[in-house]
Amino acid sequence: MSDRKLETGVFVFSWDFELAWGFHDLDSLPARFHAFDSRSYIGEIVDILERNDVSSTWGTVGHLLLEECRQNGDYPHSNLLVPRKDWYNSDPCTNVREDPLWYASDLINRLRSCKSNQEIGSHTFSHVTTRVDDEVLTCELEQCQKLAQDGEMRTFISPRHGDVPVSLLADTGYSSYRAPSKTPAISRVAKFYTGIGGPKTAVPTRESNGVWRHPVSTYFFYNPIHRLQQKLPQIKRRWFESGIKRAISNNEVFHVWAHPHNFIGNDNAIEQFDWLISRISELQKEGLIKSMTMSQLTEQMNDNIY
Ligand SMILES: [Zn+2]
Numbered sequence: 001m002s003d004r005k006l007e008t009g010v011f012v013f014s015w016d017f018e019l020a021w022g023f024h025d026l027d028s029l030p031a032r033f034h035a036f037d038s039r040s041y042i043g044e045i046v047d048i049l050e051r052n053d054v055s056s057t058w059g060t061v062g063h064l065l066l067e068e069c070r071q072n073g074d075y076p077h078s079n080l081l082v083p084r085k086d087w088y089n090s091d092p093c094t095n096v097r098e099d100p101l102w103y104a105s106d107l108i109n110r111l112r113s114c115k116s117n118q119e120i121g122s123h124t125f126s127h128v129t130t131r132v133d134d135e136v137l138t139c140e141l142e143q144c145q146k147l148a149q150d151g152e153m154r155t156f157i158s159p160r161h162g163d164v165p166v167s168l169l170a171d172t173g174y175s176s177y178r179a180p181s182k183t184p185a186i187s188r189v190a191k192f193y194t195g196i197g198g199p200k201t202a203v204p205t206r207e208s209n210g211v212w213r214h215p216v217s218t219y220f221f222y223n224p225i226h227r228l229q230q231k232l233p234q235i236k237r238r239w240f241e242s243g244i245k246r247a248i249s250n251n252e253v254f255h256v257w258a259h260p261h262n263f264i265g266n267d268n269a270i271e272q273f274d275w276l277i278s279r280i281s282e283l284q285k286e287g288l289i290k291s292m293t294m295s296q297l298t299e300q301m302n303d304n305i306y
């Protein structure tokens, strides 16, 4: 087995795509969900990615692949295992026109038809955390496979950055996952004051069962960098530039993640995103960095092993 180096720097952007499902087990939806159209940001995000020929990976709550659902039995989705009895209490059992925060077949079609590669991965079927019983999690992972197109569902992004059950992923047809993002507070403080460091870059590693672990470099809205950018917009660009530079000079992966709903009420976020994606596009044209989906990167890593 030879080394697993990459031939260029790689840029990965991954999304936790959940709309209302990210909050259905909490007391109520955040107020901003009612005040803004969270879907409109997704259209803008995909347009920017398409215009710049940049790929990304959408860890999607499987229920969003549906156009509609109906109550079947005593409660919605009664054919599926649930973490607790009231799990689907918020499911409206209607359709994408009536309840567009609970269904997103139209957005999934937009992602599939995007001219730059937009991967549909799994964020479980109903946003269960990975603390549930293995049987429930297996059922959720399999349900995503059933709803997806052939060979489409290969990447897993864990809700709320929970620990990843790697053996279950292998058993249910997934070949990569995003490693949970956990940055010790002290290093954030250190970065804040010193301005050195910048986001880490890395190369995915292969688990013993053949599933690939993709480490994250930074959250798009990483604090304190994000908080500072209102007064010093260049600080956020510098943060991204240092990750990009490191990926290019080490032939490693600069992996950024966000939720689409993080853009709600965040002044300048779309402009910043546009800037980052345009920058990647320029460097990609020069052959210095390649934007890839997580499963494209996994395929390339598999090809490079021997
Ligand atoms: Zn439903």
Ligand SMILES: [Zn+2]
Pocket: 016, 017, 018, 022, 123, 127, 158, 159, 160
């Ligand atoms: Zn989530």
